Amino acid sequence: MKVIRFTLNGDPIEIGVRCEEILVQTLRERLGLTGTKQGCDLGDCGSCTVLMDGLPVLSCLVLAADAEGHDIVTIEGLAVGEELHPVQQAFHEEGAIQCGFCTPGMVLASKALLDRNPDPTENEIRHALSGNLCRCTGYTKIVRAVERAAKSNQVCSCGDKP
């Protein structure tokens, strides 16, 4: 058992974790953040993707103890009140959601991509999402959603300029 401290969706967390506990268990079972999904527990499907210091990681392959001192963002941490993050909005409007089980991981992986590459090509999007499996959509609308989010981000940042 080890007491760890980290930032979760902007809030400070202090929690005791078992040495073999994985981050997805801590998030889902102990902190009640069930938006992070478990599809395989083997690092194959990407459903449990969360952001660690802005980068996508598979929370089924991260020991909870390794979250010590890091900044973790889960799907619950993206929207501001009722206002969806542009990536969430784009997924919703583009029809990029079907069963929704891969959606939290997809959205976070997409956000991480756009944060480092605001204007990705289709191929760059497909590369960035290739670790997140979706069995429903065939990816077409997911790729479109990321393109749409990129566009709306650009519109926003242009609008900010005087």
Add this chain to the structure above:
Amino acid sequence: MSRDFRWIGKPVLRVDGVAKVTGAALYTDDMQLPGMLVGKILRSPHAHARIRGIDTSRAEALPGVKAVVTGPDAPVRYGILPVAEDEYPLAVDKVRFVGDEVAAVAAVDEATANRALSLIDVDYEILPAIFDPYEALTRDDVKIHEEARKANIERQVSLTFGDVEGGFAAADYVREDKFFKAAASHAPIEPHSALAQYRDGKLTLWTSTQVPHYVHRTLAKVLGLPAEQIRVIKPALGGGFGGKGEPFPLEFAACLLARKTGRPVKFTYTREEVFLTHRGRHPMHMKVKTGVRKDGTITALHFESLLDGGAHGSYGVVTLYYSGQLLTGPYVIPAYRFDGARVYTNKPPCGAQRGHGGVQPRYAFEVHLDRIATDLGIDPLEIRFRNAVEPNTRTVNELRITSCGFKECLERSSRKLQWTERRGRLPRGRGIGIAGGFYVSGAALPIYFNPMPHSSVRMEADRSGRVTVFCGASDIGQGSDTMLALVAAETLGIPPEVVRVVSADTDTTPVDLGSYSSRVTFMAGNACRAAAEEVRNRVLAAVAEVHEVPADQLDIRDRMVCVPGNEGKTLPFSAAVVLAEARGGPVCGSGSYTPPKLAGSYKGAGVGPSPAYSFGAYAAEVEVDEETGVVKILRLAAAHDLGLALNPPAAEGQVEGATVMGLGETLWEDHAFLDRGQHASPNLLEYKIPTALDVPHVESILVESVDPEGPYGAKEVGEGSLHPSIPAVVNAVYDAVGIWLHEVPITPESVLKALKKRDKP
């Protein structure tokens, strides 16, 4: 074509979209109840063995273990088909595949539950096992199920329609080919999960099921509990594709253990267990023989299929019939013979997977048809046009075809890839191919005989102007809740966002048979429209009475009840509901849908008939690397006749998703087993489903033939849209490098082998 719709035909946002995109949607495994225990299942390490005894005492003695159950705790046989009730919740006497469920434990946490499994002692007597379907056909000394009359044959079927011998005699050319399509598995991203609570003699089960109604009635039977004491609820569900379309051991085990311990018990399968549960696409060995005239007109068809069913019946008898019954379109087949068999083998059971039964034969026939066209020097597109089925006709096996946009599908998909200009003219290594398909919009008969409607909707409008739809239909991600909201909204003249949908809860919603056979939009959509019309009539009758205008002059638009030509009398929908409620109590409507009697006159005619059929034609463009054998899909134009697109983005999503699932089966997916029956790849690393990098941007084309009986003209879109994708690619490979591939998946190895054979015949 009427385009006078307010919301139909325009993009409508999913009713559960925000919940899903924010992580708020609750799936079964997301639920926690106070005092909840963790359940785990012990599985057989042997492919075929007699159970001499099970000793659970060491497991029960482990601190933290609350209960253990085994087969004798519920020795009741069940099965999704009444003709194939050959399963027990947990094995009784025998195990039939590696992974067969033997015992279940409930413990305070997962680690304790897993430790308890290792402390259960099972005394097995190992029996010889059968893995090969041809061996299963003939071996009488090994019986996987004692009930099989001959060897391990579950069912054999022969059907003949029209003058088959005469048809072949009249042919100018006859060709015969053999094909094999490997097994595939659904691989939904959400693993199966079930949570049971037993309180005050009442059982509640939250479960990731496509068929709450069938689970409900099977639980009653297996647990010996009256159905009225059981409630089945389907929370948000993370993909099914047929893989969650029948009752499963985790559901029974959760209920048995909840009853035994008095505490809630949750089971969630590991990814390996999802693969072992399977019920996916049958491996199918097929023989196709077709007679044609010189111009390519088909005169007769003989199709034979052998289905490797695995250890249980599951949906297999239906799969077997579908394999034959769905070859009589989308081309006119004047004479047809079908011989098929499904056998038991010691592998996880196969069942229904998206496009059920028709996918493998469709691949075989479409490639076979291309070979015939090539032999005769006819363009593959042209041979399809020449034989294409027409609207308002009947197939040789008595399927009633009403709306049919097949020719338009052929035209539009082929045009997208510039078929005429490019087929046979691309540089070596590049090619295009085309294939067709058709599929049911729901089966005309239910799985078990009952006189109920196939789908029912209860609807209530309240004083706030909100409307609630209650329906048993199971939204498994395809968006049926949104479809119900949309149909209710369009019918009532109120926006979809003020319609609330309560679905898939056996306590509160009227029956719908479930999400299978691509039936929900057609059947629940029709039921919903009927219920909404009743609500509308109640509301308008009240307004008519108060304002002394004939009800048929009234209309509801954008939440306002208007009297044409008299704007002073316009009032909000909510106020109109209050008037109606004042005149007759709660403003409710009920609607139901039962398909017309469509089954043909012969034995076996129950599988195949549907109130409407979808049609499709896909054109694929591929690149084949002759050095490595790797096939890359560059483009895929998917034209699907869905009657009418109620919500176009949702419909496109179905076509895109089904097409890509088909591409996975074409190139990689092989649900295979090792020589002692162990699963060869029970994880998503080795069982390769397509990633975003592997597939092209699918160009979906929605063809609208406006079905006369579908809700606002709609018919199915989610399953038939898988059919043409496999043969379109295989036919494109021929155009690229001149090889025919008679086995799917088309691995680089098989491509290289065929290239070698092409060069040195």
